[in-house]
Amino acid sequence: MICTWQWSRLFPQKSSLSSNRSKLHMASTEIQEPAPKVVKLDAVASNGTNGSVTHGSTLLIKKLSPNAITPTRGSALAAGYDVSSAYDDVVPARGKALIKTDLSIAIPEGTYARLAPRSGLAWKHSIDVGAGVIDADYRGPVCVVLFNLSDQDYQIKAGDRVAQLILERIVTPEVLEVDDLEATLRGAGGFGSTGIATAAPEVC
Numbered sequence: 735m736i737c738t739w740q741w742s743r744l745f746p747q748k749s750s751l752s753s754n755r756s757k758l759h760m761a762s763t764e765i766q767e768p769a770p771k772v773v774k775l776d777a778v779a780s781n782g783t784n785g786s787v788t789h790g791s792t793l794l795i796k797k798l799s800p801n802a803i804t805p806t807r808g809s810a811l812a813a814g815y816d817v818s819s820a821y822d823d824v825v826p827a828r829g830k831a832l833i834k835t836d837l838s839i840a841i842p843e844g845t846y847a848r849l850a851p852r853s854g855l856a857w858k859h860s861i862d863v864g865a866g867v868i869d870a871d872y873r874g875p876v877c878v879v880l881f882n883l884s885d886q887d888y889q890i891k892a893g894d895r896v897a898q899l900i901l902e903r904i905v906t907p908e909v910l911e912v913d914d915l916e917a918t919l920r921g922a923g924g925f926g927s928t929g930i931a932t933a934a935p936e937v938c
Contacts, residue, residue, distance in 0.1 A: 791842050792842065793805075793815070793839065793840075793841060793842065793901065794839060794840040794841075795837055795838070795839050796837065796838045796839070797836065797837060798836040798837065798838060798875055799820060799836040801820035801821060801836050801892060802820055802835060802836035802837050803818040803820070803835075803893060805817050805818075805837070805899055813898075813900055814850060814898030814899055814900045815898060815899040815900075816852070816895040816897075816898055816899075817835055817837070817849065817876070817878060817895065817896060817897045817898065817899050818835065818893055818894060818895050818896065819833045819834070819835065819878075819890050819891070819892060819893065819894050819896050820834050820835055820836035820892060821834060821892050822889075822890065822891055822892050823890040824887050824888065824889055824890065825861065825880045825881075825882040825887065825888040825890065826882060826887050827882055827884060827885050827886050827887050827888075828882065828883070828884075828885065829881075829882055830864070830879060830880060830881045830882065831879075831880050831882075831890075832877050832878070832879055832880075833877060833878040833879075833880055833890065833896050833897075834875065834877055835875070835876045835877065835878065836875065837875065837876045838873055838874060838875055838876060839868070839876060839899075840870075840873065841868070841870050841901055842901065843870065844903055844904065845870065845901045845902060845903050845904060846867060846868060846869060846870055846901075846902060846904045847867075847868035847899055847900070847901055847902075848866050848867060848868070848899070848900045848901075848902055849863050849866030849867075849868065849876075849878055849897045849898070849899060849900075850863060850866060850897065850898050850899075850900050851863045851897065851898075852895060852896070852897060852898055855896070859882075859884060859888055860882065860883040860884040861880055861881070861882060861883075861884075861888055861896075862880070862881040862883060863878060863879065863880060863881070863897050864879040864880075864881055865879045866878075866879070866897070868899075876899075878896050878897045880896060880897075
C-alpha cells in the first residue's frame with residue numbers, strides 16, 4: 735500500500751494540479767458585483783397607451799450630441815437630478831436665456847418632470863428657472879429657461895449645472911361640470927384671506 739506522502743512524492747504534478755483546481759473552485763464561488771447597465775432609449779419597447787413607453791420606475795435619457803451630460807444626483811437622498819448646459823451661454827442682466835442641454839427624456843408612468851432652480855445659483859447669482867413642466871409624452875430636447883434677476887450678466891460654461899430635474903407624481907382625474915360646489919369653512923376667501931385678520935382679501 736502507498737501512503738499519502740509517498741503518492742505526493744511519486745506524482746507531485748498531480749498534487750499541484752488538484753490544489754490549483756481547488757483554488758479555482760473557491761474563486762468561482764465568490765459573488766461578483768454586476769457592472770452597472772445603461773438602458774438605451776431606443777432599446778425599450780413602446781407598448782403603452784397612446785404610444786407611451788412603459789418602463790416602470792426608470793428615467794430614460796437620450797443624448798442628442800456629444801456635449802450632453804447625463805443628469806446625476808448630488809447625494810443619495812437628493813430630490814433632483816442636476817441638469818447641465820451643453821454649450822457656453824450668457825443670461826443677460828434683468829433678462830432671460832434658453833439653455834440647451836442636448837438631452838431628451840422619457841419619465842416613469844404617473845409622473846411629470848419639473849425643472850427647478852439650483853439653490854446656489856438662486857442665492858448667489860439671482861438665477862431663477864421658469865416654464866419648467868415637462869409632460870410624460872414629450873420627447874423633444876430639454877431646454878431650461880433661466881431668468882437673471884441681477885444687474886450683471888451671468889456667464890455659463892459648457893458643463894455647468896444650471897437646474898435640477900425633479901420627478902413628481904401627478905393625478906389627472908376626469909373633469910365634471912356641476913351646478914354648485916360643496917361648501918367649506920374658508921369659502922371664497924382668496925388672496926390674503928388667511929394672512930392678517932384685518933386685511934381685506936383680494937378677489938380676482
